[in-house]
Amino acid sequence: MAIVEVSNISKQYNKSWAVDRTSLTIADGSFFSLLGPSGSGKTTLLRLIAGFLRPDTGEIRIGGQVVNDVPPHKRNIGMVFQQYALFPHRTVLDNVAFGLEMRGSGRAERERLAREALEMVRMSGREAAFPRELSGGQQQRIAIARSIAARPAVWLLDEPLSALDRKLRVEMQSELRSLQQLLGITTIYVTHDQEEALAMSDGIAIFRDGRIAQQGTPLELYERPVDAFVADFLGSANLLDGTATRAPQGWCVDIEGMRFPLARDANVSDREQVRLAIRPERLDLLRWDGHTAGAGLPASVESLVYLGSDLRVQLRTRGGSRLIARAPSRSDLASLEVGHEILAVWRPEEAVVVAH
Amino acid sequence: MSHISLETAAAPVSRARTWIRGSRAEFLLAPSMLYYLALLVLPSLAFCVVSFYGKSDTGFFDGVFTTRNYVRALGDKFYLASLWLTLRISIETTAACLLLGYPAAYFLSKIGPAARKKLIVLLLFPLLLSTVIRVYGWIALLGRRGIVNQLLISSGATDQPIAMLYTEGAVLVGLISILLPYMIINITNTLITIDPSLKEAAAIHGASPLRVFLKVTLPLSRAGMVSGAVTVFTIAMSTYIISFLLGGPRVKLMGNLIFDATASFNWPMGAALSVVLVLSTTASCAVLMQFLGKNSYGAAR
Numbered sequence: 193m194a195i196v197e198v199s200n201i202s203k204q205y206n207k208s209w210a211v212d213r214t215s216l217t218i219a220d221g222s223f224f225s226l227l228g229p230s231g232s233g234k235t236t237l238l239r240l241i242a243g244f245l246r247p248d249t250g251e252i253r254i255g256g257q258v259v260n261d262v263p264p265h266k267r268n269i270g271m272v273f274q275q276y277a278l279f280p281h282r283t284v285l286d287n288v289a290f291g292l293e294m295r296g297s298g299r300a301e302r303e304r305l306a307r308e309a310l311e312m313v314r315m316s317g318r319e320a321a322f323p324r325e326l327s328g329g330q331q332q333r334i335a336i337a338r339s340i341a342a343r344p345a346v347w348l349l350d351e352p353l354s355a356l357d358r359k360l361r362v363e364m365q366s367e368l369r370s371l372q373q374l375l376g377i378t379t380i381y382v383t384h385d386q387e388e389a390l391a392m393s394d395g396i397a398i399f400r401d402g403r404i405a406q407q408g409t410p411l412e413l414y415e416r417p418v419d420a421f422v423a424d425f426l427g428s429a430n431l432l433d434g435t436a437t438r439a440p441q442g443w444c445v446d447i448e449g450m451r452f453p454l455a456r457d458a459n460v461s462d463r464e465q466v467r468l469a470i471r472p473e474r475l476d477l478l479r480w481d482g483h484t485a486g487a488g489l490p491a492s493v494e495s496l497v498y499l500g501s502d503l504r505v506q507l508r509t510r511g512g513s514r515l516i517a518r519a520p521s522r523s524d525l526a527s528l529e530v531g532h533e534i535l536a537v538w539r540p541e542e543a544v545v546v547a548h
Numbered sequence: 549m550s551h552i553s554l555e556t557a558a559a560p561v562s563r564a565r566t567w568i569r570g571s572r573a574e575f576l577l578a579p580s581m582l583y584y585l586a587l588l589v590l591p592s593l594a595f596c597v598v599s600f601y602g603k604s605d606t607g608f609f610d611g612v613f614t615t616r617n618y619v620r621a622l623g624d625k626f627y628l629a630s631l632w633l634t635l636r637i638s639i640e641t642t643a644a645c646l647l648l649g650y651p652a653a654y655f656l657s658k659i660g661p662a663a664r665k666k667l668i669v670l671l672l673f674p675l676l677l678s679t680v681i682r683v684y685g686w687i688a689l690l691g692r693r694g695i696v697n698q699l700l701i702s703s704g705a706t707d708q709p710i711a712m713l714y715t716e717g718a719v720l721v722g723l724i725s726i727l728l729p730y731m732i733i734n735i736t737n738t739l740i741t742i743d744p745s746l747k748e749a750a751a752i753h754g755a756s757p758l759r760v761f762l763k764v765t766l767p768l769s770r771a772g773m774v775s776g777a778v779t780v781f782t783i784a785m786s787t788y789i790i791s792f793l794l795g796g797p798r799v800k801l802m803g804n805l806i807f808d809a810t811a812s813f814n815w816p817m818g819a820a821l822s823v824v825l826v827l828s829t830t831a832s833c834a835v836l837m838q839f840l841g842k843n844s845y846g847a848a849r
Contacts, residue, residue, distance in 0.1 A: 277745040294754030
């Protein structure tokens with residue numbers, strides 16, 4: 193097992209920086225996700241850690257040792273590829289035993305460990321099959337077994353579930369997570385699926401244009417996004433612009449002529465233009481007659497979408513901003529209709545001041 | 549066979565392919581099948597029949613059934629030696645093309661598609677020239693007064709011209725030079741279909757570059773080696789003009805003996821030799837395919 197450290201890594205592709213001065217520390221035995229839209233540099237960073245690419249600047253350390261000049265086959269890594277990359281000319285057992293064979297284990301030893309790995313992914317009994325005889329989900333399990341059979345120090349997964357259908361994907365998420373905890377292996381997981389990253393990770397780094405926009409625990413990232421990109425990429429967020437004001441009771445923000453208190457720890461200055469991010473499910477809607485003054489942002493209902501477990505309400509404020517609210521479909525919002533006037537309210541600590 | 553099935557194995561069977569596979573697909577085969585039936589299968593059958601007749605001084609054959617031609621073709625030392633020589637030269641040519649062609653194909657598969665395209669055009673360029681003209685080039689090089697001998701004599705390496713032309717070696721050199729492009733192209737076409745992530749998967753799981761090649765690249769390029777070897781071998785087996793021009797009267801391959809038989813109006817003997825050549829080529833190819841690649845990596849699911 194090993195700690196993985198990336199310091200000041202850059203990699204240039206066709207004159208643009210695929211990874212740009214990125215630093216990251218992944219704790220021993222933790223499950224860390226690299227999350228971001230396609231082309232944001234997360235896969236490039238994974239390939240740099242694997243050793244398929246050489247960094248232009250910076251250092252990569254695995255278990256304290258600088259591996260910049262260590263070829264992939266000597267890095268003691270296991271990896272699951274996006275399209276599985278199983279060897280078509282080898283049986284399931286020989287695929288899984290590949291890493292052990294390369295490390296020089298004897299035949300009996302490697303068959304025992306390969307069978308053990310197959311058992312962990314619940315694929316015992318298909319040892320003699322060839323990859324093309326298996327379904328996509330089964331091939332995926334074989335690829336996972338192959339990557340862990342030799343008990344590597346670091347486990348890399350490159351969007352391993354993206355080719356699976358939704359139900360199987362969710363099932364595999366929890367299987368991968370429990371496998372990771374069983375082995376206690378330092379894991380780096382590339383995905384563009386924010387739900388997946390939230391569900392599985394100890395830590396997440398969100399990538400944007402080759403740089404890390406923010407890193408932290410899933411909770412930190414969801415509750416305290418640093419900017420609008422992170423707020424909107426991880427889940428979704430309503431963004432409201434206003435002006436910070438010092439009031440007797442503490443910091444407030446003026447939005448469309450209404451004054452709202454800010455969280456006590458808000459870091460703003462007087463008359464500063466600020467942007468607030470509020471999660472749709474943290475927005476409360478109050479019935480309103482449309483005239484009397486109330487403590488909330490006046491808005492009208494533009495559309496209602498029934499999503500089964502949830503109800504999604506799209507609102508337009510008087511100032512023209514568009515808001516999304518989300519609530520359980522059996523709440524009293526269910527009686528709302530398009531055109532109704534409402535007041536949107538939130539608790540001060542639910543509105544996060546984010547960078548523009 | 550595994551060549552094609554490997555590439556398409558992963559793709560789901562589309563509607564269009566199902567349709568082509570369906571009952572109406574045979575119509576698409578009909579024109580080429582009729583062509584082959586009329587111009588290949590029927591004449592070949594006629595050949596087989598003729599090979600069981602005796603020769604005639606006035607016509608093509610005498611019409612009397614005999615196995616004498618086959619007894620000669622398979623019993624006479626002269627004919628057996630030629631069959632063995634033909635097999636040996638063809639195997640040597642195939643082996644040399646594999647050894648020379650694989651590194652070149654590997655190089656071609658490594659470079660970018662644009663550069664590869666240009667180099668493959670260059671590779672095919674000699675095929676535009678008639679074999680006869682290219683073989684005459686070898687005569688100019690290897691002859692008694694050829695360029696190679698003149699260089700050797702003027703440099704003092706030898707005082708007598710070395711007999712290079714009209715030897716087995718000359719035929720081998722000529723065959724290899726003409727057939728090598730077929731091998732390179734066959735292997736290249738297979739190498740470029742190997743998913744690069746397979747090599748990465750091998751490397752990350754502990755295989756050094758050499759073992760990536762031995763454990764992944766080489767076995768997965770077997771289909772290309774088989775198709776290249778079969779192509780080169782069959783052309784070499786039936787060669788006639790190359791051995792005629794570079795081998796002279798001393799290197800008589802089956803093709804030359806068939807020509808000699810027909811030139812002396814012994815059509816039935818020529819037919820029998822042809823049948824022997826075709827059957828031995830087919831049998832050798834079957835052995836070759838067993839030897840180089842029989843694995844289809846499991847049945848389709």
